[in-house]
Amino acid sequence: MNNGIWTIAKKELRRFFGDRRMLLTTLLLPGLTIYIMYSFMGMALENSFSVDEDQSFSISAVNLPDSAQMLLSGISAAVTEVDAGQLEEAKTAVSEQQCDLLLCFPEQFDALVEAYSQASGSSAPNIEIYYNSASTTSATAYSTVTGLLSDYEEQLVNKFNINDQISGDLATEEETSGSFFAMMMPMLLMIFLFSGSMATATESIAGEKERGTIATMLVTPVRRSDIAFGKIIALSITALLSGLSSAIGTILSFPKLMNTDDIDIAVSYTAFDYLLLGLIILSTVLILVAAISIISAFAKSIKEAQTLVLPLMIAVMALGITAMFGGGAKTELFYYLIPLYNSVQCMVGIFSYEIYPVYFAVTIIVNLCCTLLGALVLAKMFNSEKIIFSK
Amino acid sequence: MKAILEAQKLTKSFPLSARQKKLEKTTDKRKIAVKDLSFTAYEGEIFGLLGPNGAGKTTTLRMLATLINPDSGDAFIDGVSIISNPALARSKIGFLTSEMKLEDFFTPSDLFDFFSDLYKVDDETREDRKKEMFTRFGIQEFADTKVANLSTGMKQKVSLVISLVNDPEIIIFDEPTNGLDVLTAKTVTDFLLELKARGKTILLSTHIFSLAEKLCDRVGVIIDGKMIRCDTLEELKKGRSLEDCFFDLYDEISGERK
Numbered sequence: 001m002n003n004g005i006w007t008i009a010k011k012e013l014r015r016f017f018g019d020r021r022m023l024l025t026t027l028l029l030p031g032l033t034i035y036i037m038y039s040f041m042g043m044a045l046e047n048s049f050s051v052d053e054d055q056s057f058s059i060s061a062v063n064l065p066d067s068a069q070m071l072l073s074g075i076s077a078a079v080t081e082v083d084a085g086q087l088e089e090a091k092t093a094v095s096e097q098q099c100d101l102l103l104c105f106p107e108q109f110d111a112l113v114e115a116y117s118q119a120s121g122s123s124a125p126n127i128e129i130y131y132n133s134a135s136t137t138s139a140t141a142y143s144t145v146t147g148l149l150s151d152y153e154e155q156l157v158n159k160f161n162i163n164d165q166i167s168g169d170l171a172t173e174e175e176t177s178g179s180f181f182a183m184m185m186p187m188l189l190m191i192f193l194f195s196g197s198m199a200t201a202t203e204s205i206a207g208e209k210e211r212g213t214i215a216t217m218l219v220t221p222v223r224r225s226d227i228a229f230g231k232i233i234a235l236s237i238t239a240l241l242s243g244l245s246s247a248i249g250t251i252l253s254f255p256k257l258m259n260t261d262d263i264d265i266a267v268s269y270t271a272f273d274y275l276l277l278g279l280i281i282l283s284t285v286l287i288l289v290a291a292i293s294i295i296s297a298f299a300k301s302i303k304e305a306q307t308l309v310l311p312l313m314i315a316v317m318a319l320g321i322t323a324m325f326g327g328g329a330k331t332e333l334f335y336y337l338i339p340l341y342n343s344v345q346c347m348v349g350i351f352s353y354e355i356y357p358v359y360f361a362v363t364i365i366v367n368l369c370c371t372l373l374g375a376l377v378l379a380k381m382f383n384s385e386k387i388i389f390s391k
Numbered sequence: 392m393k394a395i396l397e398a399q400k401l402t403k404s405f406p407l408s409a410r411q412k413k414l415e416k417t418t419d420k421r422k423i424a425v426k427d428l429s430f431t432a433y434e435g436e437i438f439g440l441l442g443p444n445g446a447g448k449t450t451t452l453r454m455l456a457t458l459i460n461p462d463s464g465d466a467f468i469d470g471v472s473i474i475s476n477p478a479l480a481r482s483k484i485g486f487l488t489s490e491m492k493l494e495d496f497f498t499p500s501d502l503f504d505f506f507s508d509l510y511k512v513d514d515e516t517r518e519d520r521k522k523e524m525f526t527r528f529g530i531q532e533f534a535d536t537k538v539a540n541l542s543t544g545m546k547q548k549v550s551l552v553i554s555l556v557n558d559p560e561i562i563i564f565d566e567p568t569n570g571l572d573v574l575t576a577k578t579v580t581d582f583l584l585e586l587k588a589r590g591k592t593i594l595l596s597t598h599i600f601s602l603a604e605k606l607c608d609r610v611g612v613i614i615d616g617k618m619i620r621c622d623t624l625e626e627l628k629k630g631r632s633l634e635d636c637f638f639d640l641y642d643e644i645s646g647e648r649k
Contacts, residue, residue: 007508015496212492216553219456219491220509221482385459 008230031249038253187320196242290374439607
């Protein structure tokens with residue numbers, strides 16, 4: 001590597017690895033925060049959808065038929081029958097959370113159901129169920145009882161089954177997990193790479209400008225392009241590490257988030273897939289760092305740089321989200337000529353085992369060309385008095 | 392004497408914003424900061440650019456340090472054009488201005504090593520030079536303390552030493568004693584005289600008459616971006632104080648402007 005580039009990169013890396021606060025905020029915190037946040041989200045989702053086996057509901061019922069009595073005997077519930085005349089009092093008890101659920105069946109419900117014919121065109125017998133959504137127990141009781149009644153209704157009208165006792169999905173387990181990762185991972189990776197790049201690039205470029213330290217470097221014989229390349233290389237390394245921290249946090253928290261132990265990325269992909277993914281990530285980080293550095297060079301302070309970078313962040317997130325709706329990797333060359341979008345498409349291809357070697361190569365070349373161009377623009381900006389001395 | 396720094400008709404203007412136009416009460420789109428400025432500094436002398444604030448001294452020094460490009464004109468540093476070969480021109484100078492800050496995170500020793508690498512100073516020379524300079528300015532005591540924890544005077548000493556890592560033949564100082572306490576200011580002025588005694592050429596800008604009188608062999612008076620007079624200190628003063636001489640020139644120019 002050119003001596004000037006290496007000297008600048010070495011200084012940037014020393015600055016990064018020697019600053020405990022920066023290490024904490026860019027390497028440790030992203031992964032830790034994501035792990036804790038996703039784990040809590042998973043636990044919260046599990047709690048809201050699972051039913052405590054020991055949970056008991058208090059249910060009031062008007063005109064409780066034998067069929068419903070049998071269904072309710074299958075769950076832990078204290079069922080109290082009330083007269084139709086006490087309906088309003090029973091409703092008040094539910095609204096005041098003294099009772100979890102109120103079921104109002106029409107008189108002679110079982111007979112009405114048996115006599116009912118869809119062909120008659122008349123309304124089917126209706127069950128009124130009152131619950132209080134502000135109470136978790138009441139809401140759970142509602143979903144449990146509604147589920148029981150729906151199953152009972154399906155049994156009554158059952159004419160045919162679909163895929164009863166068999167699995168119709170002929171995709172392999174690998175393909176299923178691949179399509180899941182192809183939807184999720186490009187977006188997450190793009191966000192992680194961007195946030196990692198933003199944390200360090202704005203500090204290094206706009207921060208140096210704000211503190212007046214960049215001018216000290218500019219009066220040395222080192223070429224502006226060496227400063228630009230040196231910074232981009234060092235910042236890409238730190239951004240990759242920050243992105244890696246976020247990725248580790250996400251991977252570790254996935255089983256907790258999805259409430260399963262089955263997600264195992266390692267078994268699905270080969271070392272070659274990881275190599276391709278690594279190269280795509282590297283070329284993406286280079287281009288992101290170059291873009292953020294250029295924006296930061298325009299800014300007068302770190303704060304302003306972070307504000308100016310926001311539209312790019314939204315654009316990158318939007319590009320990542322396209323992976324969720326695209327229906328697999330694009331097959332037209334044109335898409336791989338668009339920087340960053342080509343990275344997303346390549347990630348989709350790698351995760352869904354559909355990577356096209358030519359498009360992969362085009363993506364790498366396009367991203368490297370854009371990085372080179374970005375570094376030259378940055379070098380030009382370092383030469384501009386308007387930019388360096390703007391106050 | 393060998394001419395080591397030649398400025399030839401340097402001109403620099405800056406665009407004026409609407410706010411600046413209002414403040415300056417002008418309709419001009421650009422403000423001329425330096426106009427056709429020419430002067431020569433010879434080997435082993437201290438050349439002073441003397442002028443009031445806003446006269447164009449800092450702009451001139453920035454052009455010579457290749458931080459900004461002149462609109463027209465050129466300057467040659469030891470025969471190297473600042474326009475056609477700015478990187479080589481930069482390698483021949485040491486430049487110090489109060490605007491140029493040091494990174495708080497690093498120690499003086501780290502910074503000396505970093506800037507030595509940028510100037511491609513070999514390891515042995517770097518260590519010898521560091522030892523000599525740090526001892527000369529009493530930096531050894533805080534060589535391994537982060538810049539963030541140093542006083543303004545200490546930082547200024549470190550900046551001075553950093554600007555000389557390449558042992559340049561030409562040293563350009565913008566207001567060298569600005570913001571310094573009297574003790575540090577004396578250390579700096581004594582050092583400038585020592586550098587001159589070692590045959591170095593020093594170009595400094597100042598608005599402090601006593602400093603110019605104490606240090607300079609020749610002085611260029613800049614007012615409104617133009618070189619009004621450029622002569623030896625004795626010729627300029629002609630028995631008067633430099634301050635009186637300057638105000639006579641200033642009044643003369645003001646009269647012409649009216």
